[in-house]
Amino acid sequence: MEDRAVAWLAARRAMLVPRHDRPDTVLFTRKALIETAFLVGLRARLDHAPLDGDYAAILQQVADLAGRPSYREMVARDEKALLLYAGTYAALRLCGHEDPEFRRIIQQAAQGGYAAAFERIPYRQLDLLHTLYLCGIEHDLPAMDTVLPFTLLCQNPNVLKLADRDVYALTHTVFYATDFGRREPVWPRGHSTGTAVEILEALLVLAEARANADLVGELLCCLYCLGVEDSEAADRAWAFLTSVQEENGRVNGPDGVVHPRMDQGDEDFRHWAEGYHTTIVTALAGLLRRTPGRLGTPRPHPPAAQVPLEKPLRRAVVWLCEQSLEQEPRVGLAGVAAAAIGAAAIREPHLAGPALRHYAALLADAPHALWQEQGMEVAGEFALALRAAGTRCPSLDDFLKATADAIGSLPTVPADAADGVQRLVGLGLLSPSTAPAVPRQPTPHERCVYPPEAAIALREAMETYHLGRLAATLRTLGRTGWWQHRITRDALTFLLAQQNTTGAFGHPAADDQLARAQAQYSWTRSVVTALASVRDALTGSSQPAHRSP
Secondary structure (H helix, E strand, C coil), rough: HHHHHHHHHCHHHHHHHHCCCHHHHHHHHHHHHHHHHHHHHHHHHHCCCCCCCCCCHHHHHHHHHCCHHHCCHHHHCCHHHHHHHHHHHHHHHHHHCCHHHHHHHHHHHHHCCCCCCCCHHHHHHHHHHHHHHHHCCCCCCCCCHHHHHCHHHHHHCCHHCHHHHHHHHHHHHHHHCCCCCCCCCCCCCCCHHHHHHHHHHHHHHHHHHHCCHHHHHHHHHHHHHCCCCEEEEEHHHHHHHHHHHCCCCCCCCCCCCCCCCCCCCHHHHHHHHHHHHHHHHHHHHHHCCCCCCCCCCCCCCCCCCCCHHHHHHHHHHHHHHHHCCCHEEEEEEHHHHHHHHHHHHHHCCHHHHHHHHHHHHHHCCCCHHHHHHHHHHHHHHHHHHHHHCCCCCCCHHHHHHHHHHHCCCCCECCCHHHHHHHHHHHCCCCCCCCCCCCCCCCCCCCCCCCCCHHHHHHHHHHHCCCHHHHHHHHHHHHHHCCCHHHHHHHHHHHCCCECCCCEECCCCCCHHHHHHHHHHHHHHHHHHHHHHHHHHHCCCCCCCCCCCC
């Protein structure tokens, strides 16, 4: 992959020459020049074999362009863009192409009281420090390990909230802090290589699910820079990049790389511009994967982390029970069933007792149509909770017996009916030996990769504030063994932050009191069942207490 990617870049090295008749492309082209040059510089630094072939051809093009006064003297004319030019010099220096005049101009700019002094966000400050280090230019700036604690990476961010620009800030932090795998970072207190790897692997799931080859490549490079050798996420990322690389070596970048007005119909330029960066990243991943100079540490593990659920769940259950007593039965019944599930998960079933008895008496003579309308999830959970509380509801008993007789006559049922069948078995209305067959679902160990559709669903639900969808996805993840994954934990952390002082979940951002109440009731009902599912998984319980025989 590396060879094919470099061959494609070398064949199009003429694109690195700024076209002065097109001023709108000059800055873009110079950015591409430094990135291509840096790939060659890293090749020389990480692999001591002489540069030849395509790498040598690219180096010659870079050297020719950097030797022009129209290029190197821009450092003195535009000090704010120091890194745009210093990176090219650093790459040439790594390849043994020392240029005293180029170095003099860069050093003069770095010591001029502005180019190295103006305010930069932390990862850009690391960029400056790393570039000056590779240039061999002395300075009085703070050390890299002093800046590192202020980066986004070391704030342990919620991975589901990060925009693409944030992910690039994380990846570049790793590049500079590790010197592309040649040094061990000095992490601030509370952070570690294990935490960084956990974040990167979670972001890889999201990037691959969105088919963003550029981010997949950068995140993969970061894992290599941190010395990670045994990562299923890295293996999948490598396989993904292999699958999207074109026959000629090019790897297409994400949408939006080139502004629509920039190419003005020049298809060759657009084709190159949309793919050059991702192709560089793919080549770099190949280079880092094969070179032995990286950190060779055992796979780091993040410190054990758990999201506290018991107190938020108790508060929500109490609120839900109180509110359910004021609801119309067709609405309140689902809330009571959810509250019972939540109360059982924290081993306090008595919290839902009064609401259960109220609804059992209220619906003692309800028609089968009401229970049919509620569905097996609500009706079955309500029945299980009633049984645990020593209470019965005649109309519900009749409905469930009729349902069990109908299902028991079937040879098989769809996979989505499995929970309903299990509830009937738990109630003693179906025998395990006579229950219809249910298609077998893969276990978490068999499906060792975090489900990408779930990761995308969580992110979209957070972005649109669809708490019901977020809770439903978390419930599924809790039941299928993914409760400890970083993505699940971060989604849980976000969800718990939506609980207000009453115990209800959600901030409707609406002034109509009825609309607010309806939204919070619906959200809280969904969240309670989700938290209960994760709580059961965390405590090692296969089923809530009220389901036990």
